[in-house]
Amino acid sequence: MTPPTTIADVIQAAIVMEQTGMDFYQALAGASDDPKVRKLCAELALQEANHRRRFETLLRQNCPACRPDPQGMTDLSVKAKEYIQPGPVAVKEVAIGGNLVDALNMAMQMEQHAISFYRQIAGTLTELAQDIQPIIEEETRHLQVLRSLRQ
Secondary structure (H helix, E strand, O other): OOOOOOHHHHHHHHHHHHHHHHHHHHHHHHHOOOHHHHHHHHHHHHHHHHHHHHHHHHHHHHOOOOOOOHHHHHHHHHHHHHHHOOOHHHHHHHHHOOOHHHHHHHHHHHHHHHHHHHHHHHHHOHHHHHHHHHHHHHHHHHHHHHHHHHO
16 A cells, blocks of 8 residues: 555545544543543543644645545545554454553554654655644653553
């Protein structure tokens, strides 16, 4: 599968990633019996929602005629499953499956994939680098928090 090639496709792929992350953290928060995990996941879900909004703003700024396309988002979700991260269905299954270690491992994998993808975007599409760098830093903090929680 070839990755997205236009700025709009790249940003829409990022929107899909952030939505999937938000859904994952919301599902994990709802499935966990641990108040600490529920609180952390609720916070991470909010941060992923903020990232999604920031990418939607970038989409409007860099492609004024573009709007998030529901069919395109579905297509990108399928692509994301194949080359960026686990797909939304797999993510939700793990989040509600009850195994916290598996869920944390998947969360860390998702965060690491997002960091790598966003670094590629920042390095390739330098006009987006300044906007994406704060998101990379936040995703890196998410990864660190998840690692410490898993231990």
